Amino acid sequence: MAEPRPRVWVSQPLYADIEARLDEWFEVTRTPRITDHAPDAIAAALADADGALVTLNDRIGAAEVAGAKRLCAVANVGVGYNNLDVDALAARGIVATNTPGVLTETTADFGFALMMAAARRITEAEHWLRAGRWQGWGFHQLLGAEIHGSTLGILGMGRIGQGIARRARGFGMRVLYHNRNRLPEAVERDCAAAWLEREALFAEADHLVLVLPYTPANHHIVDAAALARMKPTATLTSIARGGLIDEDALADALQAGRLAAAGLDVFEGEPAVNPRLLACRNVVLTPHIASASLPTRRAMVSLAVDNLVAAMGFGPDAGRPPSLVTPPTAT
Numbered sequence: 001m002a003e004p005r006p007r008v009w010v011s012q013p014l015y016a017d018i019e020a021r022l023d024e025w026f027e028v029t030r031t032p033r034i035t036d037h038a039p040d041a042i043a044a045a046l047a048d049a050d051g052a053l054v055t056l057n058d059r060i061g062a063a064e065v066a067g068a069k070r071l072c073a074v075a076n077v078g079v080g081y082n083n084l085d086v087d088a089l090a091a092r093g094i095v096a097t098n099t100p101g102v103l104t105e106t107t108a109d110f111g112f113a114l115m116m117a118a119a120r121r122i123t124e125a126e127h128w129l130r131a132g133r134w135q136g137w138g139f140h141q142l143l144g145a146e147i148h149g150s151t152l153g154i155l156g157m158g159r160i161g162q163g164i165a166r167r168a169r170g171f172g173m174r175v176l177y178h179n180r181n182r183l184p185e186a187v188e189r190d191c192a193a194a195w196l197e198r199e200a201l202f203a204e205a206d207h208l209v210l211v212l213p214y215t216p217a218n219h220h221i222v223d224a225a226a227l228a229r230m231k232p233t234a235t236l237t238s239i240a241r242g243g244l245i246d247e248d249a250l251a252d253a254l255q256a257g258r259l260a261a262a263g264l265d266v267f268e269g270e271p272a273v274n275p276r277l278l279a280c281r282n283v284v285l286t287p288h289i290a291s292a293s294l295p296t297r298r299a300m301v302s303l304a305v306d307n308l309v310a311a312m313g314f315g316p317d318a319g320r321p322p323s324l325v326t327p328p329t330a331t
């Protein structure tokens with residue numbers, strides 16, 4: 001009798017043509033509709049699986065893998081992987097992978113756009129216009145902050161941070177960054193970016209963009225004290241993860257005029273958004289869409305499939321998944 005094929009659980013419907021590559025190697029259990037899986041449902045699905053293809057909404061930790069005796073690989077469709085407890089998986093010998101690289105440029109485009117929208121008050125202006133408040137062109141209406149010639153601060157200078165830095169060059173911005181590890185000189189030169197201590201970055205930036213991974217060590221790294229270091233004319237943009245910003249402290253600063261504006265694509269309790277932020281006119285709010293273009297989302301799924309196949313010992317990269325995850329480090 002033929003060996004039974006390994007079983008793979010796909011937690012969400014993704015792209016059928018790309019997912020179909022899994023069928024060559026595995027018995028695949030699919031999820032027909034977008035589903036907010038409860039922890040018990042994830043545990044039940046994993047209990048029967050050798051591998052899993054999951055997204056950022058699926059939280060997998062010690063409890064979810066406790067009964068997953070056969071599970072050997074979890075492929076995350078996403079570059080951030082704070083939905084996975086990597087240490088708990090590693091303790092069980094389960095390999096985790098993510099999807100870096102393929103979303104870098106799309107996400108950097110969006111980060112730059114969100115920063116510009118906050119600085120130039122684009123959504124605020126649109127809401128104002130739609131509310132019928134525009135009575136005629138006004139010299140003093142909706143004045144925003146300059147982008148060109150200003151100082152961009154980037155906290156977290158991985159691939160996406162570097163992509164944002166390269167875009168800033170075209171706008172004639174001075175680029176400063178902080179990263180736990182300073183980049184090699186050649187990369188700094190390529191990005192025309194200079195390293196700075198974190199506190200100094202907060203104080204110097206006209207526009208600060210967060211692109212660092214979330215870890216418990218950098219929970220609320222942007223707190224009231226950090227915000228107090230920023231210029232009152234500055235903007236803060238985050239395309240990283242909720243949990244990095246103390247959202248109540250941010251709402252205080254925005255309401256009190258101690259910070260000009262913010263652009264947020266990620267939220268601590270997403271999809272719930274802090275009602276105090278919803279009430280602020282000077283914040284641009286988007287629903288975690290920085291990598292959301294069709295070609296990029298397809299590339300993410302494709303890489304996740306390659307990772308899973310390789311991590312489970314099949315295909316051309318058997319045993320060498322292209323993007324193995326290592327525990328994230330705080331910046």
Ligand code: GLV
Nearest residue numbers: 077078079080291
């Ligand atoms: C999106 O947030 C990702 O981490 O890919």
